[in-house]
Amino acid sequence: MLVLDAVVRSYAWGSRTALARLRGDAGPSPHPEAELWFGAHPADSAYVHGARPRDGEDAPADGRSSLLDLIESDPAGQLGAEVMARFGPRLPFLLKLLAAEEPLSLQAHPSRDQALEGFDREEGAGIPIDSPIRNYRDRNHKPEVVVALERFDALAGFRDPARTVDLLGAIGVPELDPHLGLLRGQPDEAGLRALFTTWITMPQAMVYRLLPKVLEGCVRYLAEHGNGGEFAAEARSTLQIGEAYPGDVGVLSSMLLNRITLEPGEALYLPAGNLHAYLHGVGVEIMANSDNVLRGGLTPKHVDVPELLRVLDFHSVPATPTEGVATGARERVYLSDTPEFRLSSIDLHDGCVEISGSGPEILLCTGGAVEAHCDAVETTIHATQALWVPASSGPVTLTAVPHERGPLAHVPQDPGAGAAGGTGAQVFRARVGSA
Known part of the structure; x- marks a missing residue:
């Protein structure tokens, strides 16, 4: 069992306060932490x-080693014989802690077959792996599950x-x-594809x-119907996105998607081909170990329209959150049909x-402080810190300890939780899914 340091991605849509608040920092971060x-x-x-x-090598001066190199x-x-037999010598999942202050790009992820074909095609075309116009940076699919730590707003799947x-x-x-005529005449996936x-x-x-006419219409709708209007949430989201990305055609496209709010502890599963955009909030996200993204707007980054249209699933699906399944008094599992993660x-x-x-396994603390014991090793982690538990490790015992750092996320609050002397804690457990 080893302490695991995350890599920080500082995208413009990130927050200078959300993760700092979880850590219990006295002030905001100097740059957005996404x-x-x-x-x-x-x-x-x-x-x-x-x-x-390794034999013959010196220990790093700072005592840190890349998890990729370690594996x-x-x-x-590190992985165990069973995981290697199923996925080869690599960790099959990627865990993230995400903080969105502004809307993310409108995006979808490919299936495994689409990723294999797309990666090989771009390799054959000689597009560098780090090129800004590269769509496929690996050969893997990227289904995802996101769990809200606080109120989390998103768009997901065609309405x-x-x-x-x-x-x-x-x-x-x-x-x-x-444009409405396209959907009235074909109220199905063909009509959605045509309008999109x-x-x-x-x-x-x-x-x-x-676009200005559409935004004016949203303003009128809210003025006439207020927050109790049938489409108030959709109108507010369109205005929010329009303000963040003026003149972006993705503002129009976003109106075709389900608007969903996850309450703390609720989760959303995003399969291949699902067009989505996170709008605001903090959550834990797990996915197959991939960075393949096809974007459709709301971003200054590369947008490849033909490739996006190739991978999108235009079937309308309800975006239904799940609270997970209790597997004991304290653990709740967020199920999906993806074998790479659980x-x-x-x-x-x-x-x-x-x-x-x-x-x-990766054990990520998202609230309070946790003392972990494993193979005669003892360590304490706080919110935003994690542990790497290799397959060769024995059982891990977790205990909440008094803390002075960071509020608890969706842990039920006890007196003093999140303040000095609080005793509650929350850990997310990421592991490989069942065969």
Whole structure:
């Protein structure tokens, strides 16, 4: 068991206060902190403390080693025979702590077959792996599960076309009538594809003419109906996105998606081809170990429209949050059909919890402070800190300890929790899914 240091991704949409608040810092971070990566992706591997150097090698001066290097040096000991047999000598999942102050890009991720074909195609074309126009940076798919630590707003999956017709009609923009006809005539995935394609390929001059009319319609709708209106949340989100990304055609496309709010502890599963965008909030995210993203707007980054259209799933699906499944008094599992990962949350108040498994695990503290015992090693981690537990380790015992750092996330509050002397804690457990 080793302490695991995350890699910080400082994207513009990140927050200077959210993760600082979790850590219990006295003030905001100097730069936006968007994601903390806990994993072994080649693009950005986390670091472990105290790993033994290989024979003939000196220990790093700072005592840290790349988790990617550690796994490559001892795949059997770090991953275990079963995981290696299923996924090869690499960690199959990537865990993140995410803080969105502004909306993220409109995006989707490929299936495994699409990723294999796309990666090989771009390799054959000679596009450098770090090129800004590269779509496929690895050969893996990227299904995801996100769990809210606080109220978390998102767009995910195409809304039922009939409901979208009602929404676009409700904001009362005559200039949208020709576009509405595409859905009225084909209220199915073919109609959604036709309208989405029309909007995302629209000349920019036309976007500049149409988008202000749509935003004005949203303002009128809220003025007439207030927050109790049937489509109030959708109208507010459109205005929020329009303010963050003026003149971006993705503002129009976002109106085709389900608007969803996750309450603390609720989760959302995002399979391949699901068009989505996180709007605001803090959450824990787990995914297959990939960085393949096809973007559709709301970003200054590369947007490849033909490739996005190739991977999108235009079937309308309800975006239904899940609270997970309780597997004991303290642990709750967020199920998916993805074999690469399994995510659960553990709430600690009194007593201790012992966990054991046959494969590698990452234990991420998101609230309070946790004392961990494993193989005669004892260490304490606080919110935003994590542990790497290799397959060769024995059982790990977790105990909440008094703390003075960071508020508890969605842990039920006890007197004093989140303040000096609090005793509650929360840990997310990331491991490989069942075969």
